[in-house]
Structures are given as structure tokens and as C-alpha cells.
Amino acid sequence: MADNPSVLLVEDDTALASMVQELLEGEGYAVLAVHDGQRALHEGLSGSFDILLLDRGLPAIDGLDVLGRLRAKGVTTPVLILSALSNPADRVEGLDRGAEDYLGKPFDVDELLARMRSLLRRHTAISxxxxxxxxxxxxxxxxxxxxxxxxxxxxxxxxxxxxxxxxxxxxxxxxxxxxxxxxxxxxxxxxxxxxxxxxxxxxxxxxxxxxxxxxxxxxxxx
CATH class of the missing domain: 1.10.10.10 (Winged helix-like DNA-binding domain superfamily/Winged helix DNA-binding domain)
Incomplete structure (x- = not known):
């Protein structure tokens, strides 16, 4: 893994995206933030990231559709869904569509960072x-x-x-x-x-x- 783990952050709420990007960069992550599903799909297919943070309700292409298309193209980047849709059925759907983890909004910052560290450890061990x-x-x-x-x-x-x-x-x-x-x-x-x-x-x-x-x-x- 590179010295600075890379994150593709997909969030249509630009204020929230800016906050999360600033937080993660302060923790040593290299972050690319995008705000719609079409751009997320493009970046996910053309780039290589250590983690993908993915909102569900996105303009252009829904977040779960983005995830499904990435998995269909062989992209194995671990995905953590961040979504206001957080009842058990929503979480099950996200995990069944190929996400490794699911965190409801609003979320605790320390929990987000801990879940990302866990994903990195698991993915590094596998790869x-x-x-x-x-x-x-x-x-x-x-x-x-x-x-x-x-x-x-x-x-x-x-x-x-x-x-x-x-x-x-x-x-x-x-x-x-x-x-x-x-x-x-x-x-x-x-x-x-x-x-x-x-x-x-x-x-x-x-x-x-x-x-x-x-x-x-x-x-x-x-």
C-alpha cells in the first residue's frame, strides 16, 4: 500500500464531503471527492483506490448501481457505504450488492475512522x-x-x-x-x-x- 492510503469519496452533499475530506486528509489519507454517480463510476473504473466511501442517493447514477457496475467490471476496492438509509433492510441490501461495510448517517467520526482502519487491515492482508x-x-x-x-x-x-x-x-x-x-x-x-x-x-x-x-x-x- 502507498504511504498515504487513497480514498475515493462519493458524496453529493458538498458541505459534508468537504468536512469528511478535511478530516481524512488530516489523518493522512489521499482523498479524491466526487459528487455524482457518473463521475464516481468513471473514477472507480479508471483509478485505483484503497477505500471507496459511497453515498447511496446520488445524482445521475444511484450509489448501489455504481457499486454493482464496479463489481461487474472486476473492481475489488473495499467499499464502505455512508447513507441516511440505515435500517436493517437497507444495510442488508448494500452488503448483498457488494459493499464490505455500511455506516448510517449521521455517523460518529471516530467510528468512521475505525471502520476504515479495519477495512485497510483486512484488504492489505488479503492482497x-x-x-x-x-x-x-x-x-x-x-x-x-x-x-x-x-x-x-x-x-x-x-x-x-x-x-x-x-x-x-x-x-x-x-x-x-x-x-x-x-x-x-x-x-x-x-x-x-x-x-x-x-x-x-x-x-x-x-x-x-x-x-x-x-x-x-x-x-x-x-
């Missing part, structure tokens, strides 16, 4: 070893074990870039989204091309595929 086409990425020791038997050592940045691509292997990631989630201290998106080059040298040119005009996605290892 420490990631199966990728042609090998296994082990984040704890920053290595890729190829199916052919050889082991390739990665730098921290190379490992994080590969892990973000592998988290949603069918997604196309723009350079801008990768800067936002992996290279948060970079001055421009040229650093993405540099580390794609490094990964290709170590794992083969097909390990990271270029989608012309859009960005990059995971490919098979050599």
Missing part, C-alpha cells in the same frame, strides 16, 4: 500475495515468483505500481490516476512511464500493456 498472469507477486518481500520458477526482485515503487495494476487486472489506468495513488510525491506523470519501463525490463515487455491514448493495464509476464 499481500497477488496472483498475476504468469506468476505471483509477494508484496511483503517485493518479489515476483514466475511460474517458470525464477524469482524477480522489485523496488518498492515497482512493487506498488504492479500491485495497483494487479488489483483490478482488467482496468485501464491513466497516468494521472497512478500518480494520485502510487506516486503521490511526484511532480509530473512522467514518473509513471519510467517505472513502467523498469517493470518491463525485469518482467518482459508484455507485463504492462499500453492502451494507446488511455494509459496502462496489467499484462502477462514473460
Amino acid at each position: 499481500d500475495a497477488v496472483r498475476i498472469p504468469g506468476g505471483l507477486l509477494e508484496r511483503a518481500n517485493r518479489t515476483v515468483t514466475l511460474d517458470a520458477g525464477s524469482v524477480v526482485a522489485l523496488s518498492e515503487r515497482e512493487c506498488e505500481l504492479l500491485a495497483h495494476l494487479a488489483r483490478s487486472p482488467r482496468q485501464i489506468f491513466t497516468r494521472e490516476s497512478l500518480v494520485h495513488t502510487v506516486f503521490t510525491d511526484a511532480d509530473d506523470d512522467g514518473v509513471v512511464d519510467t517505472y513502467v519501463h523498469y517493470l518491463r525490463k525485469k518482467l518482459g515487455r508484455s507485463s504492462v500493456l499500453t492502451v494507446r491514448g488511455l494509459g496502462y493495464r496489467l499484462g502477462p509476464l514473460r
Whole structure:
């Protein structure tokens, strides 16, 4: 995981969104806030985030529809629904549609932060070893074990870039989204091309595929 866990915050109440964004950034999260379902779907499909905080009642596309479409496209980002619809039937519906957790509004700030920490711990434990086409990425020791038997050592940045691509292997990631989630201290998106080059040298040119005009996605290892 990157030093600053990344959050996609989807909330149509702009005052509440600003408050939550300020709170989370004060806790060390990198937050992208959007205010309608269409933008949420776009960002969820084109970016890579550690947590998605999702309101249900959104303009353009309902929050549960956004969630369903993301899951249908293979996006596994853990989702915490924040909603005024918080009776048991509403919570069950949200969890059945693919959310990992559900918190009713108004919510206690400390409880929100605790639930987010819990999601991060669970998701990190699951994703420490990631199966990728042609090998296994082990984040704890920053290595890729190829199916052919050889082991390739990665730098921290190379490992994080590969892990973000592998988290949603069918997604196309723009350079801008990768800067936002992996290279948060970079001055421009040229650093993405540099580390794609490094990964290709170590794992083969097909390990990271270029989608012309859009960005990059995971490919098979050599």
C-alpha cells in the first residue's frame, strides 16, 4: 500500500464531503471527492483506490448501481457505504450488492475512522500475495515468483505500481490516476512511464500493456 492510503469519496452533499475530506486528509489519507454517480463510476473504473466511501442517493447514477457496475467490471476496492438509509433492510441490501461495510448517517467520526482502519487491515492482508498472469507477486518481500520458477526482485515503487495494476487486472489506468495513488510525491506523470519501463525490463515487455491514448493495464509476464 502507498504511504498515504487513497480514498475515493462519493458524496453529493458538498458541505459534508468537504468536512469528511478535511478530516481524512488530516489523518493522512489521499482523498479524491466526487459528487455524482457518473463521475464516481468513471473514477472507480479508471483509478485505483484503497477505500471507496459511497453515498447511496446520488445524482445521475444511484450509489448501489455504481457499486454493482464496479463489481461487474472486476473492481475489488473495499467499499464502505455512508447513507441516511440505515435500517436493517437497507444495510442488508448494500452488503448483498457488494459493499464490505455500511455506516448510517449521521455517523460518529471516530467510528468512521475505525471502520476504515479495519477495512485497510483486512484488504492489505488479503492482497499481500497477488496472483498475476504468469506468476505471483509477494508484496511483503517485493518479489515476483514466475511460474517458470525464477524469482524477480522489485523496488518498492515497482512493487506498488504492479500491485495497483494487479488489483483490478482488467482496468485501464491513466497516468494521472497512478500518480494520485502510487506516486503521490511526484511532480509530473512522467514518473509513471519510467517505472513502467523498469517493470518491463525485469518482467518482459508484455507485463504492462499500453492502451494507446488511455494509459496502462496489467499484462502477462514473460
